[in-house]
Amino acid sequence: MKTSKKLLAILPALALVAASCGGSDDNSSEGSTDTAASVDSAAPAATDAPEEVDQTQGGDLTFHMITHSDDGPFWSVLKRGADAAAADLGVTLVWKPGVNDAQVMVQDIEAAIAEGSDGIAASLPDPDALVGPLQSAVGAGVPVITLNSGSNDYQEIGALTHVGQSEVIAGNGAGQRFNDAGATKILCGQQEQGNVALTERCEGLAETFSGEVVIEFMGLDADTSEQQNTINAALAADTDIDGFMGVGPVITLSGLRAAQDLSRDLTIGGFDLTPELIGEIEAGNIAFTVDQQQYLQGYMPVLLLFLNVTNQNTLGGGLPILTGPGFVTPDNAAEILALSEVGTR
Structure with a gap:
């Protein structure tokens, strides 16, 4: 056929x-092209051309x-x-x-x-x-x-x-990285309201982080100026915040800009990728981002x-x-950045 x-x-x-799932199926189809020969001498000679399966x-x-x-x-x-x-x-x-x-x-x-x-x-x-x-x-x-x-x-x-x-497991991993960085209070900023996945990211962060997590909606990605101003106001109102996690790439960059405006030295982590975000990781301004x-x-x-x-x-x-989740850090940012710039990461 x-x-x-x-x-x-x-x-x-x-x-x-299959490789990504850790499997190694080595089953072969030995003999599949050498089917039993017909004993009828009148049968037409076999050809090397495979037959075709018509997928209906x-x-x-x-x-x-x-x-x-x-x-x-x-x-x-x-x-x-x-x-x-x-x-x-x-x-x-x-x-x-x-x-x-x-x-x-x-x-x-x-x-x-x-x-x-x-x-x-x-x-x-x-x-x-x-x-x-x-x-x-x-x-x-x-x-x-x-x-x-x-x-x-x-x-x-x-x-x-x-x-x-x-998303919870991804948030767990982020919390552990904030612990390693020595953060004590994190603002977990969300760019959408009512999205359960974003809430789970912040909740997963809170499960493993040893300090305090404040979860707030910080404005939509569609208006980054308003988003940055909202984060700026939240940071200015609470000087104990020494970490920021954005649950998307755009809001993570808004958090970085807000911290820079206030001259605040925050540990910043994010979710997902853009070339600009990866560039800031490579430059050492953002500690990591979660790559899904x-x-x-x-x-x-x-x-x-x-x-x-x-x-x-x-x-x-x-x-x-x-x-x-995977993590993009300064150790692998350059390689991921090259792929992000061509649009596949």
Whole structure:
């Protein structure tokens, strides 16, 4: 039988996934091209050309990626990963950014179901609003994968898996780094209200940090001037604060600028990547940032939906597929910066 060209094209990606999960499947297909010869002398001579498997659902697939994206620097990298997967697999990807509005996401999910989507990948910043519509998608026979935020709720939806990081564990790691730096009181600044993933980052920080954590909304990334001024005011009002953690890359830089305005020597940590943020780490102005590898959060759901629809494959074994946390520090900032500048980190 011929092997599908599309399936062959994704085998390297599957090998990468297997390696990242620590597996080493060495099963071979010895003899697969040397099938038993026919004893009928009248049979036509065998040829070296492999036969072709016609994947009945392999063509003309349309997947929807519905997120709370604001198309900022974090999400642009995630979208680049999703677009790359769609191009590699020859499928159509419909990108729907909700701009931090769960009701817009609900409408987009409902529209995708009505359009007969072949698969939905969705973030879950507001489970109360989004679990129900995604359950409806599964009930309508549309495979669903959650990404970025949703690690606590994807099983309730009936999603195939979740692609992202454990936000609490990521916050735990950040807390330990602040301990190592000698901080005693941290302002954990959030750039969105009602996003459970951001709250979990701060809560995870508080679990392992030996000092005090103040958790506050500091303004949206869309207005960095207001965001910086809000952080500045919070720092000025509490001179005991000697650490700042931003739960996104833009607000982390706003925290750095606010501290510089006040000539405050703070230990600063962040979440996620932009070239500017990594440059500040390389310069020693920011201690670290948590890297959840958002390019993978875009690429992998498209790949996994494709494999499920065309080959009934699943990954994760009922557990989420973790893309982080990793940490960017002055030790590895230069290498990560080079990748960030080309848009894949």
